[in-house]
Amino acid sequence: MKKFITALALALSVSAPTWAALQTVTLAVPSMHCATCPITVKKALSRIDGVSKIDVSLEKREAVVTFDDAKTTVQSLTKATADAGYPSDIKR
Template structure:
């Protein structure tokens, strides 16, 4: 009985990180009004722990971000852009398993 309980506990402990996934979201950033704005937005998002890729497009006024959902969240990403002076909202989301 003890071995079964220990095995179950170990399984749960080591399977939790496997549930984390790379997420890719697109944020709408309508406040970008000049060609220098995307640089500020990109730097702000890259400072968020867990972010692995950022593509900011001035023409579309959006940012596509890939991040580890075990380390950060969409809320943290939108807060980072807001703190940099560019409030953003979730535009589109798609989860990718890696």
């Protein structure tokens, strides 16, 4: 019986799904200078699977992005903005 319980516990721990967490990151996007820049940045970020919320501010030149860390990474977010012509980095 002990072996069965041990084997069951091991099987469950190996097959259990990894729980994703929503993360929020603020990206500095210094190259935004006009009213259409935030629209372009938001559109680029919204195409990434796992992104659930995007707030882009021209005045602050930043994008606040909430995403599922099991589906995407900060590197994917910064690549998306760079590919759209707006390089970004984590705001510190």
